[in-house]
Amino acid sequence: MKKKRYILLPILLLFFSFVACNQQKPLTNNTENIEQMQYKQNHQSDITTYIREQFSSISDVTAVVYNQELIVAIKATTFQQINEQSIEKKVKKKLKKQFQFKKITVSSDQKIFIEINKIHQSSDNLKEKFNHIKKLLKDNA
Incomplete structure (x- = not known):
């Protein structure tokens, strides 16, 4: 009887772990959303590459584009953290000259970077997340 328990217990644990790990969200066939994401990823990499090339005072940068609105989050190098606001203004000015967007927002806030x-x-839920970031930006202003 005890031998059966020792054999049955690992088998049941294995079975439940496979069942639990196999539950995924259903895939959607929204090709428009996929095309938008591919376009945005290519565009975002162009923007982040441009910023990294232009500003040596920035250690890391990330960007998101939605409906011709651009939000960029930057991390300044250790010695330039005092000048983050002036770096934000310079980045925004360069981006306006280089890229055509309805609205460009640049932030050095860590929370925006994480989001x-x-x-x-x-x-x-790209639209919801983008609007959430915009709300965070308004709260910080």
Whole structure:
């Protein structure tokens, strides 16, 4: 009887772990959303590459584009953190000259940086997440 328990317990644990890990969200066939994400990823990489090339005072940058609105989050190098606001203004000015967007927002806020990275990890509810970032930006202003 005890031998059966020792054999049955690992088998049941294995079975439940496979069942639990196999539950995924259903895939949607929204090709428009996929095309938008591919376009945005290419565009975002152009923007981030441009900023990295133009500003040596920026250690990391991430961006998100939605409906011709651009939000960029930057991290200044250790010695330039005092001048973050002036760096934001310079970045925004250069981006306005280089790229055509309805609205460009640049922020050095760590929370904005994290939220944009969350968008890159999961493209679900893109509009909601973008509006959430815009709301955070308004709260910080």
